[in-house]
Amino acid sequence: MTDAVVVGSGPNGLAAAMVLSGAGLSVAVVESNDTLGGGARTKEATLPGYLHDICSAVHPSIMLSPYFNAFDLASRGVEMLQPEVPYAQPMDGGRAGIAHRDLERTADGLGRDGRAWTSLMRPLVDGWRELGDTFLSDMRTFPYARRAATLPVSVAAGLRVLEQGSPLWNLRWREDLAPALLSGVATHAIAPARGLAPAGAAVFLASLAHSVGWPIPRGGTQVVVDAQVDELRRRGVTFTTGHRVRSLGELPRTRAVLLDTSPKDMQQIAGDLLPRWYRRLLSTYRHGDGVCKVDFALSGPVPWANEDCRRAGTLHVGGTRRELLEFELGVKRGEHSDRPYVLAVQPDVVDPTRAPAGGHTLWTYTHVPNGSTLDRSEAITDQIERFAPGFRDLVLHRAVATAAQEEAEHPNYVGGDISGGAVTPWQMIARPVPTWDPYRTPVPGLYLCSSSTPPGPAVHGMNGVHAARRVLRQRFGIRQEPLDFVRSAAA
Ligand SMILES: Cc1cc2nc3c(=O)[nH]c(=O)nc-3n(C[C@H](O)[C@H](O)[C@H](O)COP(=O)(O)OP(=O)(O)OC[C@H]3O[C@@H](n4cnc5c(N)ncnc54)[C@H](O)[C@@H]3O)c2cc1C
Structure with a gap:
C-alpha cells in the first residue's frame, strides 16, 4: 500500500510530496497533464x-517562502x-x-511623492521576513519563528492596507506616478485596485521588490519544478502523467490523498462521500x-x-x-x-x-x-x-x-x-470553506492542498506544506516540524 497519493504536480503538490517523502512515507503523484509542474512550467x-x-x-514568493528556503534552490x-x-x-x-x-532610489524618481512612498514601504521592507511569515501562514497559527516580531509588522501592513484599500487612497499622493505605480501592483489581485484585497497585494508585493526582489529563474520557471522532481525521484516518489483523476476509486490503496486540485475537481473526485453540509459550504466559494x-x-x-x-x-x-x-x-x-x-x-x-x-x-x-x-x-x-x-x-x-x-x-x-478562487479578504481566510482546518475534508484521509486553501495563490508551496503537516499528524501521528523533512533533503 502507498502511504500517500498526491493528485496534481503543481508547486503545492510537489511541496506536499517533499514533506511526506522526507518523513519516510511512500508517495505517488498523479498528474493530468503530460508534463509535471502545473502553473510553473x-x-x-x-x-x-x-x-x-x-x-x-x-x-518574489519563492524568495520569501519558508519551503523554498528550506529546499535551498541555489544549492541545486x-x-x-x-x-x-x-x-x-x-x-x-x-x-x-x-x-x-533600492527604496531610496525609487523614492528619488517619484518627485514630490518620494517621501510618501518611503514611509509607506519602509516598515514592510525592514520587516519582510515577518511579513512573509504572516502572508504565507495558514491564516490560523503562526508556526514559523519570529512570532513576537510579527505583530508590529502585521499591524503596520494592516494600517497601510486599510488606507490604500479605501476612499482615502489618494490622500498621501500629490502627483500621478507613485499612485499609478502602486495600483499597477494592486491590480495583480484581479480586482478594482481600491479594495482591501488589492491593497494587500499592493503593499505586500511592492515592498518585496525592495527586499527580496522580483526574480526570474534562468531557463524559465520549469527549472524550479525540475529541481524538486529530481529530488523527489531520488527519494523514491513515483509520478504518473496524463491521468485526470475523476474518482477516488482510480487511485491506489492509500492512507492519505492530497488533492492539488480545484474545489470543483475535489467535489467530483470525492463524489457522494462529501456530506451535504460541506457541499453547501463549498457552493458559496467564488471564482474570480x-x-x-x-x-x-x-x-x-x-x-x-x-x-x-x-x-x-x-x-x-x-x-x-x-x-x-x-x-x-x-x-x-x-x-x-x-x-x-x-x-x-x-x-x-x-x-x-x-x-x-x-x-x-x-x-x-x-x-x-x-x-x-x-x-x-x-x-x-x-x-x-x-x-x-x-x-x-x-x-x-x-x-x-x-x-x-x-x-x-x-x-x-x-x-x-489563475488564483484558484476570487481574492477577497474573506476568501483568503475561508479558503475554500470557513473551518479551522480548511485542508482537511470530512472524508477520512482526504485533504486539499492547492492554492484554493490558505495562504492562496503564487509559487511558494506553503499550501502544500500546511496540508502535509496535517496529514503527518492526523494520519501518521508524526508531529515533527514539516520543514525539517524538506531541509533534510538539502544537497
Ligand atoms: C498565467 C498565469 C500567470 C501566473 N503568474 C505568476 C507569477 O508570475 N508568480 C507567481 O508566484 N504565481 C503566478 N501564477 C500563479 C501560480 O502559478 C499558481 O498560484 C500556482 O501554480 C498554484 O499552485 P498549485 O500547486 O496550487 O496549482 P497548479 O500549479 O495549478 O497545479 C495543479 C496541478 O494539478 C493538476 N490537476 C488538477 N486537477 C487534477 C486532476 N483531477 N487529476 C490530476 N491532476 C490534476 C493540474 O494539471 C496541475 O498540474 C500565475 C498563474 C497563471 C495561470
Whole structure:
C-alpha cells in the first residue's frame, strides 16, 4: 500500500510530496497533464527555441517562502536572476514610475511623492521576513519563528492596507506616478485596485521588490519544478502523467490523498462521500475573473519610450491609477476594454537563454470576465504599442490562451481564474470553506492542498506544506516540524 497519493504536480503538490517523502512515507503523484509542474512550467509556445513560462514567471514568493528556503534552490543549481528594475509603470509621454531594488532610489524618481512612498514601504521592507511569515501562514497559527516580531509588522501592513484599500487612497499622493505605480501592483489581485484585497497585494508585493526582489529563474520557471522532481525521484516518489483523476476509486490503496486540485475537481473526485453540509459550504466559494494570456516571440527588445522600462523585469501597462481602476471595474461588469491593463514580463533583461540569438520573448496577460472566450491579443498589442511605439513591427509570433482555454489546459484555473478562487479578504481566510482546518475534508484521509486553501495563490508551496503537516499528524501521528523533512533533503 502507498502511504500517500498526491493528485496534481503543481508547486503545492510537489511541496506536499517533499514533506511526506522526507518523513519516510511512500508517495505517488498523479498528474493530468503530460508534463509535471502545473502553473510553473516552461515550453516552446511560439517558435522553436523561444522558451515561454506558460503560467508563473516572476517569483518574489519563492524568495520569501519558508519551503523554498528550506529546499535551498541555489544549492541545486537554480539561479534566481534579479532584474535591475523589478517593475515599472509606463505612462504617456515617455514618463514612467520605476521601482528599483533600492527604496531610496525609487523614492528619488517619484518627485514630490518620494517621501510618501518611503514611509509607506519602509516598515514592510525592514520587516519582510515577518511579513512573509504572516502572508504565507495558514491564516490560523503562526508556526514559523519570529512570532513576537510579527505583530508590529502585521499591524503596520494592516494600517497601510486599510488606507490604500479605501476612499482615502489618494490622500498621501500629490502627483500621478507613485499612485499609478502602486495600483499597477494592486491590480495583480484581479480586482478594482481600491479594495482591501488589492491593497494587500499592493503593499505586500511592492515592498518585496525592495527586499527580496522580483526574480526570474534562468531557463524559465520549469527549472524550479525540475529541481524538486529530481529530488523527489531520488527519494523514491513515483509520478504518473496524463491521468485526470475523476474518482477516488482510480487511485491506489492509500492512507492519505492530497488533492492539488480545484474545489470543483475535489467535489467530483470525492463524489457522494462529501456530506451535504460541506457541499453547501463549498457552493458559496467564488471564482474570480480570468486572464487571457499572450506570449510573444519578438525580433528585438520592446522599444519602450521610457529608457528605464527597457531594464524592467515586469511592467504594468495601462496608464494612470484612474485608468487601471476603470478597467478592472469594467471587467467586473463583464466588459472587454480596448485599453486593457497588461501584465508584461521581459525575461530577456536578465536571461539570455530564453530565445535564439537576436530574438526576444515577452510574457503578457490581461484580465477578462470569468470564462471569456475572447482572444485579447490585438488589444494587448495596441496597449503596449501605446507606450512602446514600433512594438507591433517586432512581433514574429503570438501564442494565445483565452480564459476558457486556460481552464482546458490547467484544470485548477476555473474560467481562467489563475488564483484558484476570487481574492477577497474573506476568501483568503475561508479558503475554500470557513473551518479551522480548511485542508482537511470530512472524508477520512482526504485533504486539499492547492492554492484554493490558505495562504492562496503564487509559487511558494506553503499550501502544500500546511496540508502535509496535517496529514503527518492526523494520519501518521508524526508531529515533527514539516520543514525539517524538506531541509533534510538539502544537497
Ligand atoms: C498565467 C498565469 C500567470 C501566473 N503568474 C505568476 C507569477 O508570475 N508568480 C507567481 O508566484 N504565481 C503566478 N501564477 C500563479 C501560480 O502559478 C499558481 O498560484 C500556482 O501554480 C498554484 O499552485 P498549485 O500547486 O496550487 O496549482 P497548479 O500549479 O495549478 O497545479 C495543479 C496541478 O494539478 C493538476 N490537476 C488538477 N486537477 C487534477 C486532476 N483531477 N487529476 C490530476 N491532476 C490534476 C493540474 O494539471 C496541475 O498540474 C500565475 C498563474 C497563471 C495561470
